[in-house]
Amino acid sequence: MSISSSSESSSDLDDEIGQFLLLKYVHDYYNAFIHKMPCRTYILDYKAYVMEILYGNMTACYEMFRMKKHVF
Structure with a gap:
């Protein structure tokens, strides 16, 4: 048992x-x-975010888009 x-x-x-x-x-x-979880939580919409990067710091713009401002 x-x-x-x-x-x-x-x-x-x-x-x-x-x-x-x-x-x-x-x-x-x-x-x-x-x-x-979303890795990017921007307050701005996409167009405003792109414009902020494009017209902001030149180095930040190049690092984000991998091209210079005049090419973009």
Whole structure:
């Protein structure tokens, strides 16, 4: 009797560990690939942002657009 109850409890423990690992994997996957925070949260709309960069610092403009102002 003790042998079967011991194997049942270890089987239950294995199932619980497997469920825990599965839930941890799903949680990690969700945080890494599905739940994403926006990397840019500009207050300006796109046109105003481009104009600010274009008419702002020359170096910042080149770094953002990878071309000089007169080419853009």
